[in-house]
Each structure stands twice: as C-alpha cells, then as structure tokens.
Amino acid sequence: MDKKISIILSTYNEASVIEQTINEIFKYLKNPEVILVDDNSPDGTLERVKKINNPNLKIYSRKSRGLASAFLLGLINSTGDIVGWLDSNMDSLAAKLPDMISKLDNNDLVLLSRYVEGGKDERKGLRILSSRIVNLICRFMLSKNIRDYTSGIFVMNRSVLNEVVPISYGHGEFFIEFLYMAKQKGIKILEIPFTQPPDKEGMSKTASNIPRFIYLSFFYMTRIISSLFRRG
Numbered sequence: 001m002d003k004k005i006s007i008i009l010s011t012y013n014e015a016s017v018i019e020q021t022i023n024e025i026f027k028y029l030k031n032p033e034v035i036l037v038d039d040n041s042p043d044g045t046l047e048r049v050k051k052i053n054n055p056n057l058k059i060y061s062r063k064s065r066g067l068a069s070a071f072l073l074g075l076i077n078s079t080g081d082i083v084g085w086l087d088s089n090m091d092s093l094a095a096k097l098p099d100m101i102s103k104l105d106n107n108d109l110v111l112l113s114r115y116v117e118g119g120k121d122e123r124k125g126l127r128i129l130s131s132r133i134v135n136l137i138c139r140f141m142l143s144k145n146i147r148d149y150t151s152g153i154f155v156m157n158r159s160v161l162n163e164v165v166p167i168s169y170g171h172g173e174f175f176i177e178f179l180y181m182a183k184q185k186g187i188k189i190l191e192i193p194f195t196q197p198p199d200k201e202g203m204s205k206t207a208s209n210i211p212r213f214i215y216l217s218f219f220y221m222t223r224i225i226s227s228l229f230r231r232g
Contacts, residue, residue: 002030003080003081003082004033004079004080004081004082005029005032005033005080005081005082005083005084005101005155006032006033006034006035006074006078006079006080006082006083006084007025007029007032007033007034007035007083007084007085007086007097008035008036008037008070008071008074008075008078008083008084008085008086009021009022009034009035009036009037009074009085009086009088010036010037010038010039010067010070010071010074010088011036011037011038011039011041011045011046011049011088012038012039012040012041012045012064013041013042013043013045014041014043014045014088014089015041015043015044015045015047015048017088017089017091018036018045018048018049018088019048019049019051019052020091021086021088021089021090021091021094022034022036022049022052022054022057023052023091024091024092024094024095025086025094025097026054026056027094028094028095028097028098029094029097029098029101031056032056032080033056033058033078033079033080034054034056034057034058035058035060035074035077035078036049036057036058036059036060037060037062037070037073037074038059038060038061038062039062039063039064039065039066039070040061040062040063040064046059046061058077060073060074060077066169067152067174068166068167068168068169068174069168069169071085071166071174072166072168075161075166080158081157081158082101082104082155082156082157082158083155083156083158083161084097084100084101084154084155084156085152085153085154085155086153087152087153090153090197092197093112093153093194096112096192096194097155099192100112100154100155100192101155103190103192104155104156104157106188106190107188107189107190108156108157108159108160108182108187108188108189109154109155109156109157109160109182109187109188109189109190110154110155110156110189110190110191110192111148111151111153111154111179111189111190111191111192112148112151112153112154112191112192112193112194113147113148113151113191113192113193113194114131114148114151114193114194114195114196115135115147115148116147116148116191116192116193117193118193119148119193119194119195120193120195120196121195121196122195122196122197122198123196123197123198123199124198124199127199131150134149134150134176135147135148135149135150138150138176138180142176142180143180143183145183145189146179146180146183146189146191147191148191149175149176149179149180150173150175150176151194151196152175153194160182160187163182163185163186163187164178164181164182164185164187166178
C-alpha cells in the first residue's frame with residue numbers, strides 16, 4: 001500500500017515563486033497533501049495560492065509567527081505517514097522528493113545536505129558565510145555525524161514524532177535542535193547531496209545583510225547552546 005505523503009511549506013512574500021513550487025510538488029509526487037502556512041504576506045502570496053485548484057492543498061493564514069511555529073502547525077494538521085519540509089523558493093528541488101522518500105525504507109529521516117560529498121552552496125556573501133559558520137559551530141559543539149544542520153529540506157517517517165517533538169518558537173534555528181535531538185534519540189538520519197541555488201526574489205528568511213546577520217546569529221547560538229542541555 002502506498003504511504004500518504006504530506007509536504008509542509010511556509011511563506012512570507014513568496015508571490016513570485018510559490019505557484020511554481022506547489023505545481024512542481026504535485027508534478028513529482030502522487031497525490032501528496034500540501035500544507036501551506038502563510039504569515040500574512042503583504043505581496044499577494046495568499047491570493048496566488050488560492051488560485052490553485054487542488055483539493056489536496058491545505059492553506060493556513062495567520063499573523064507572522066516564524067518558521068518554527070509554521071512547521072509545527074503544518075505537522076499538527078498533516079495526515080501523512082511521511083512528512084516533509086521544502087523551502088517555498090526552491091521549486092527545482094521538488095524533483096528530488098521521490099528519491100528522498102524512497103530512501104525512507106532504510107532510514108527514519110532523509111536530509112538534503114550541502115556539506116556532504118557532491119553537495120554545493122551557490123549563494124553569495126553573508127548568506128553562504130553565515131551558513132558555513134553556523135554549521136562548523138554545530139559540528140564542533142553538537143555532533144560531527146550531521147554535516148548540514150541548517151538546510152531545512154527533509155522528509156521523515158511520521159514515527160520520528162514519537163521520539164522528537166519540534167520546538168514551536170524561533171526562526172530557522174529550530175531545525176538545529178530538532179536534528180540534534182533526533183540524533184540523540186537514535187533516529188537514523190541520511191544526508192544526500194544537493195546544490196543550493198543562488199538566491200532569487202522572495203528569499204528573505206535568513207541573513208542577507210549585516211544587521212540581520214548579527215540579529216539571527218544570536219538566536220542560532222542560543223539554540224546551539226540550549227541543545228547541549230536538552231535531552232528530549
């Protein structure tokens with residue numbers, strides 16, 4: 001029997017790319033449940049999404065609350081045996097979902113990684129610098145067995161949630177703690193290589209300028225340190 005698949009997306013000002021991303025998911029997966037959580041985008045993202053006529057698309061709109069709570073809201077409302085998270089900007093990566101899902105037969109969580117052999121990050125400036133610095137710190141302070149703590153693109157068997165419950169607050173750094181706790185609980189994690197494409201319009205959730213880089217760095221470091229003292 002085919003397993004039901006749920007893919008969660010969060011959006012803020014993604015009007016220029018979100019339709020393509022959703023259409024690509026439906027193209028590469030058989031009858032997936034797509035759950036979109038929009039944080040009150042002022043650019044018309046929600047209006048674009050509502051034009052997509054597919055009964056398997058669930059839409060939730062709310063005032064801005066961040067990535068962590070969006071992911072948790074998506075999980076709560078998902079019904080899939082397999083649950084995944086895809087960046088709303090990365091429509092090209094939807095093609096990798098079938099291969100990722102097939103590897104769940106022998107793994108609990110499959111993660112796209114820029115920092116395993118064959119992976120690459122094509123972004124520029126502070127975005128690539130901040131990613132490399134955070135991941136180096138994570139490997140040093142947490143576990144060297146995970147190479148990419150911040151890609152945030154993954155699929156997992158729903159049974160993982162019996163062992164690890166995601167934190168409901170924070171920015172993209174919530175995924176660091178989620179991965180670390182999964183590893184601590186013995187969850188089998190597989191990283192497969194991917195190429196992070198250059199930034200395009202709509203990519204505004206991570207560091208892109210010096211003040212925001214400093215601001216988010218505080219939250220990332222706090223989450224890394226708190227992970228060391230958290231055990232379930």
